[in-house]
Amino acid sequence: xxxxxxxxxxxxxxxxxxxxxxxxSLPAEYTIVRxxxxxxxxxxxxxxDGMVHFFTYKKSGKRINFFVxxxxxxxxxxYFDACLTCHKHKKGYRKEGTDLICNECSMxxxxxxxxxxxxxxxxxxxxxxxISGGQIIIDKEHLEKGIRLFS
Numbered sequence: 001x002x003x004x005x006x007x008x009x010x011x012x013x014x015x016x017x018x019x020x021x022x023x024x025s026l027p028a029e030y031t032i033v034r035x036x037x038x039x040x041x042x043x044x045x046x047x048x049d050g051m052v053h054f055f056t057y058k059k060s061g062k063r064i065n066f067f068v069x070x071x072x073x074x075x076x077x078x079y080f081d082a083c084l085t086c087h088k089h090k091k092g093y094r095k096e097g098t099d100l101i102c103n104e105c106s107m108x109x110x111x112x113x114x115x116x117x118x119x120x121x122x123x124x125x126x127x128x129x130x131i132s133g134g135q136i137i138i139d140k141e142h143l144e145k146g147i148r149l150f151s
Contacts, residue, residue, distance in 0.1 A: 028081075028092060029063055030054035040138040042068060044131060048076060052095040052111065057143055064146050065092055066127050068136060069100070072112030076131065078138060079116075079124035082149040086122055090150060093124065100124065125149070 033040050033055045040057060047053045047068045057064045065081035081092035083102065091103035099108040107122040116123045127146065129138045 028054075028056075028065065028090075030056045030065060030081075033057050035140055039140050040143060041135040042138075044076065044134050044136060047136065048074075050111075052093075052100060054081060054092075059144055059147055062147055062151060064143055064150055066138075066143070066146070067093070067124075069111060071114050073114055075114070076136060078127040078129040078136065080127050080146045080149055082125060082146070083122045084125065087149040 031054065033042065035057075040055075042053075042055070048070060050070045052067050052069045054065065054067045057066070066078055067081055068076055068078050070076055082090075086102055086104035089104045093100050093102055093109075095101075095111070098111055100111055101108050102122050105122050109116055109123060116126075125146070127138060128142045129136050131137070
């Protein structure tokens with residue numbers, strides 16, 4: 001039986017590996033979207049299914065995450081995958097059943113609710129968008145304002 005000697009170097013490498021793998025400062029990476037005509041375009045038919053769809057836009061090596069959701073009235077809206085309270089942890093949200101849940105503080109938001117109060121606390125931050133020609137259109141300028149939430 002071969003036994004590998006445990007040295008300080010081995011310990012240092014193990015600790016460094018654990019630290020780097022467990023302390024990532026980058027937010028999650030979802031489906032990548034690219035700029036087209038000074039904005040982002042997402043086909044309505046791909047996201048108008050009652051689900052939550054997460055996306056990542058990259059700017060200067062930084063990830064800006066957002067999602068599209070359908071409310072109880074069938075209306076589509078877009079939000080940054082962050083909130084004013086928990087964004088510094090870069091954990092975003094997840095969908096469970098009929099709720100959207102903050103991955104940091106576990107606050108629940110009913111997907112069927114028409115509006116979420118996004119003026120304070122842990123609620124998704126509205127990302128201005130419009131619908132035209134079967135596309136959800138997000139102006140690049142509005143999207144890039146959210147970079148501070150993910151830096």
